[in-house]
Amino acid sequence: MRAVLRGITDDQLAAPTPCAEFDVRALLAHLLTWGPTLVGSAYGRAVPPAPGACGDWRDGLERQLDAVIAGWSRPEAWLGTTSMATIELPAATVGGMVVGELVVHGWDLARATDQWPVWPSTVLEPLHEEIARTAVQGREMHVYGPEVPVSADAPTLDRLLGLTGRDPQWKP
Numbered sequence: 001m002r003a004v005l006r007g008i009t010d011d012q013l014a015a016p017t018p019c020a021e022f023d024v025r026a027l028l029a030h031l032l033t034w035g036p037t038l039v040g041s042a043y044g045r046a047v048p049p050a051p052g053a054c055g056d057w058r059d060g061l062e063r064q065l066d067a068v069i070a071g072w073s074r075p076e077a078w079l080g081t082t083s084m085a086t087i088e089l090p091a092a093t094v095g096g097m098v099v100g101e102l103v104v105h106g107w108d109l110a111r112a113t114d115q116w117p118v119w120p121s122t123v124l125e126p127l128h129e130e131i132a133r134t135a136v137q138g139r140e141m142h143v144y145g146p147e148v149p150v151s152a153d154a155p156t157l158d159r160l161l162g163l164t165g166r167d168p169q170w171k172p
Helices: 002-006 024-042 058-070 091-112 121-140 156-163
Strands: 082-085 088-089
Touching: 002 058, 002 091, 024 058, 024 082, 024 091, 058 091, 082 091, 088 091, 091 121, 091 156, 121 156
Parallel strands: none
Antiparallel strands: 082 088
8 A cells, every 4th residue: 555655646636546436536535534543443442534635645644554554463453342433343354444445445546546566465365355254244335336246266356356346457
């Protein structure tokens, strides 16, 4: 995610993304809005989303990314239950949602800005399992779009993107 963020130029902010309701600027604002919630959940705190401007998004997202990584790098963050905004959920489920938010929206931003990030299988394989487990609920909550069919032998990233309603072959 950090490399993708650093690769975005100001002239790309109005570019469409695979996340149909967001252009690059709006997706960055979405990440800024939900960042405090992702951080709070790592510490068992209910932190509502904080809508804000996308002004200094580079520094803001770098700081949030540091805080998310610090919070969720603690083994205890994954134990028990925690809050995602106002909903209590198993911490491991929320941790999976956090990883998904970074990978999937990282991919959205990368595709929109002609970048090709690579995530290790140690991230993608457990994330695919988590998204497969929660995809129906994600669609019911309108977090994911309708599933995009992807071959069972496709790369793990493509399969998890399909589960979230994204076409792995999407181009601007």
